[in-house]
Amino acid sequence: MSGFRHSTAGRVDRNKPVRFSFDGKTYQGFAGDTLASALLANGVHLVGRSFKYHRPRGIVTAGSDEPNALVGIGADEAHYAPNMRATQVEIYDGLVAESQNRWPSLGFDVGAVNETFAPFLSAGFYYKTFMWPPKAWAKLYEPLIRRAAGLGRAPTQADADRYTQVYAHCDVLVVGSGPAGLAAALAAATTGGKVFVCDEQSEMGGSLLAETTATIDGLSARDWVARALADLAARPNVTLMPRTTAFGWYPHNFLGLCERITDHMAKADPKLPRERLWQIRAKEVVLATGALERPLVFPDNDRPGVMMAEAARIYANRFGVKPGDKAVIFTACDSAYRAALDLMAAGVAIATIADLRAAPCGPWIDRVRSAGIAIRAGTVVTGTTGRLRIDSVSLATVGIDGNPGSSENIACDLLLMSGGFTPSVHLFSQSRGKLVYDEALQAYLPGISVERERSAGACRGIYDLDKVLSNGAASGTGAAKAAGFAAADTITFSTTADSVGTDGFIGVTPFGGPSSKARAWIDFQNDVTAKDVRLAIREGFRSIEHVKRYTTTGMATDQGKTSNMNALGLVSETLKVPVPQVGLTTFRPPYTPTTFGIFAGQSRGDMFDPLRKTPIHDWAAEQGAAFEDISLWKRAHYFPKRGEDIHAAVARECKATRGAVGIFDASTLGKIEVVGKDAAEFMNRMYTNAWTKLEPGRLRYGVMLREDGFVMDDGVVGRMATDRFHITTTTGGAPRVLSMMEDYLQTEWPGLDVWLTSTTEEWAVIAVQGPLARKVLEPLVEGIDLSREAMPHMSVREGRICGVPTRLFRVSFTGELGFEVNVPAGYGRAVWEAIFAAGQPHGMTPYGTETMHVLRAEKGFIIVGQETDGTVTPDDAGLGWAIGKAKKDFVGKRSLARPAMTASDRKQLVGLLTVDSKTVLEEGAQIVADPAQPIPMTMIGHVTSSYWSATLDRSIALALVRGGRARVGTRLSVPMPSGPITVEVVEPIFYDAKGARLDA
């Protein structure tokens, strides 16, 4: 024994000393230690401060249920993680840990002054005060409360680690690798099914790792674990997953698991992720999640040195750590007697065992008695003392009136408590299985399963080792069978282990009656005492959910693992109703707090969302184009030359296109091929336009509505043949257009002979626009006569360009003579470069989406999503002409006949010219008739598009204005913070109204 470490006992590797620091001081532990066991081995019990009162707190448990021992871990900010449970943190050389929620130091914490005000800081006190003056809450009180709240601190730098995600399927997923889980895994594995076994701990074996006396099949518990794990590891159909927490159960047997990969390594391979999210679809699940020991609720039960009895046993047996020199044990069940013997063997003096039960009996009690340990039946703890560590306990015998008699003080440095066990039904409950309250066990147990699930062992209230093993094996066999695998033999086990029974206690121990002023903690982390719960009940909070929310009991980072049943017991006792009538708070994922990073996984930076690039993207990037995001696409926004800002670049691009010729990458346009005998009929039904009479070789601008009558998408459609249409859609709209078309085709009109194919990615689209467009293209084209007569505006021809097959559209979104060259995407860049080279003698200029917007606005062409917003009808947008009046039906037609859709004061598309031609309106600015009216003003419309037109040397704008068409020629006002701007309402076309340039 050196310090508090036994010289041989436990499973730590004494050949591998590990140095770590806590609050700046360096300590030594061994490989295999948790931070908690290593600190205890160094005699450190004070590890944290509580949430509200800043009470000194120590280590209570040895697992993921730890409420107190939360620390910040990380040598630098990019690796810092707050609120880590010291009971789960594995130490490594160089580990840096710090305590939280204290200032200036853990030993002397100014925040502990809150203790003085404790009488005023009752449950929900903040609902009753801080109301005057009204503004003071947000300015004064709330900042104070916020500073006081929170435990750890968030890292101040971006996380430097990576996280990954894996999907997997298995036949049987076993959650937990204690005796039930191992037995289930062995049984399932022998059937040949694919078995996954996960456990949140670094070592598999669960409670057996701390077992020193029981034997299984003639082996010590630990040897049996080693043999079982070796057996499982040798099987190719079994995957063992230590350090892996099954945190969430989602519908259809889909579970989320978090595997911690590098947190325990001093130097991790940089290729490894820190953690990995497993998303597992399991045919069958065996839950072997064990049970958690319950604290007892008595005055000042929160001092450092007050610990769960089973946790102390684990520290002694598994880590070879002596958690104190002299212990008092307070128990309501037999298992603490087993702990007493193990601790005594580890060198801890057991001063006495206070047993809440009037007449404890059984083999463990006998054994303790014969070991010479004093047992006091019917005895409670009425208080403890000690500032930073417990130094004494007061005990009193409970009289026949149920109240304790006079107290006796016993010095000690360790107080172990055990209120019995609470089955871990979290995942079962998450799976929506029905929980049933068992009066005898005072526990909620798994009832009827909803998903394909079995609970085995302690998590269903079975505690005796032989029964746990046989129940585990039966569950494993049953699960494999249900997954379609036949079991060879029934696995049986022979064990030697005495039963520790099923006694326990929930609620508050009888330390002084309901009016006692003493503070007995129910929820350690959130500082909720029995008094707080009683106050909530007094104030009318009866549902356990209300009590929980009002007092915050069970809402800390341990999610009430140690506190929920005691809170339930107290509410039940106070209201004098049975526990099941109090209700049960819902178990929600995750089982233990789970890192955000694993959910994000690789979805970071450029991988956040798929990125779509056109075949010409790289060319544009080489030219120094600025890009903008439009849905998943990157589009060239403008092509600045040296020293140009966006305005200069766009003005130059506009002038070049109007004056000579521009080239534009329109490849992002959605494209759908509609083919079949009934293609025209289908088009008639989907679009507002009439298609029957459109001749092959002609183009038409089509408008598509949603069934509610509002504009959904638009685009130019080419009829390639009587039974073939080449549709274009907006850049962002292609998927929803295709989906809607498929929907109608498949489910409403399955009889139509039509096939739909997305061809967006098949074609690169090169728009060549401007008076010289024909001149540039003519020499490059084979088999197509580009002349005005042979190929008029709104026509399409098939032929070749630069030796590549093309669908050549004569179409213009600029108002100039224009072509859109469709070529197979693979040739896109080559054809683009060839056209660009051919265009150079003519002054060809590349332009981006901004110039495209300006040019189309000068012509009054709308952009769906800018001039329309899901509340705009075709008539509103000035597209009434595109409605096939003779058609009996099309998608959206009936909705257009609703009263509000035909009202004369609907917002209609108009043009706006600012009276001061230099003023460019702001897009989104609101329009009023009278700018002098008081606020709230009557707004009659808004600016949808607004640009500086270099061509016209003035500003232009498009707007939707109530009854707008009737207002053409009148003046309206756009009130801005700097003052109103007067505008004249005009027709929504500013350039070449007759379309002569288009037809050139």
Added chain:
Amino acid sequence: MQRYSAFSLFRKALGGHADWQRQWRSPEPKAEYDVIIVGGGGHGLAAAHYLAKEHGITNVAVLEKGWIGGGNTGRNTTIIRSNYLFDESAALYEHALKLWEGLSQDLNYNVMYSPRGVLMLAHNIHDIQSFKRHVHANRLNGIDNEWLSAEECKEFCPPLNIGAMRYPILGGALQRRGGTARHDAVAWGYARAADARGVDIIENCEVTAIRRGVNGAVEGVETSRGFIRAKKVGVSAAGHTSVIMDMAGVRMPLESYPLQALVSEPVKPAFPCVVMSNTIHAYISQSDKGEMVIGAGTDAYTSYSQRGALHIASHTLDAICELVPMFRRLRMLRNWGGIVDVTPDRSPIIAKTPVPGLYVNCGWGTGGFKATPGSGNVFAWTIAKDEPHKINAPFTIERFRDGILIDEAAAAAVAH
């Protein structure tokens, strides 16, 4: 009603908090009420409060099948704002925001309304156009909302990443009066205030049928605790509205979807305001307790299961980790789901129904909490006067028949 104040807290503390009264009674249902409100969430309790306070109708019962505030009131991310685009919505949410500003004092219950500012991020040019349209419309409606550049966003909310990302932050719209409140306190505060005026709040009382007379008018409701008579019944049942209205034979333009939210473990103050990003689907704020409160849009399919899919929550956290990369190491503490009732235009219905005496307040989708005081206030008016208040007059059921939609979602593509 026992007054709450620093002084009363001090005095009661000296007495060991022994004589605090119940915040609301737990009465047996009476045989008849003037008005029954179905649903003890924030909206229903608020309606009861305003019926009693502003209309003098105190013979009111609020029937709650579970515990009050246990539905969406207790499950939401508590964001409050009023910077809606259309006049109709702006008037409704601004009415609510004005009531929020004095609610703690009105109820004598600290609901912790905290105007920390709601910042909605723009990630593309379309967002900018849309948000500026909101800013201008709000200004002319007298509602605060301002445009911030990316740098100004960073200044207002330092943890934000305005550097390189897949969809970089290009700016944002900030409503400084927007913020958060303490959701449970809203339910409890309204319950206590309504109870003090005589309203019966009856928990564990599930409505199983709506009884109608020969003329079709409402006569009362069958419940798990017996028949209760009333000539006026106001349904305020959120995700379960379709189920309740079906009892009266009314089919609603509603669908119920899961809406998930989650919180991190609590940490010291690290995030000063509310940030919403519709383009990358997430919103976040930090609660008074220190938890990061995070949410996004609804799950894909209708459900009453009060839980959502893992991949939806994951997607939300993708976005959060991109917006605030230093939070990647924080941990999810709780993840849960509510059931939100969604109308075709994403705006609520607060209206009379085709059944005389039956009123409905529903369709709040993902944005009901912020409207609680305003919604309850005009719903109370509608029930008391058998006609809508001018603020809720546009929010009828008939608007879908007539095509007079109030389509905030379509117009703005903004979650609310």
Added chain:
Amino acid sequence: MLLITCPHCGPRAELEFAYAGEAHIARPTDPMALDDESWARFLYHRANPKGLHAERWRHLHGCAQFFNVVRDTVSDSIVTTYPAGQPRPALPGDDKGATR
């Protein structure tokens, strides 16, 4: 993540599918003959049941077919799936079954 059995492809993860709303709401053959009330019912009114719900899904990242699913909206468990165009099957405890 639901496990949805596409009638054409078999059981696949929900990520491959897109939800498409209540099933068996046929588009009227002559919408213009309907009054506003009836048209609004078709457009907007939904059963939204708490219990068994016949709904449409599309196997978007698979065969791309729309099909129907009967799902319990309380447990999210799927009772059956069947191709588009087939009537809702008669199921025990489902009074809406075998209707089109």
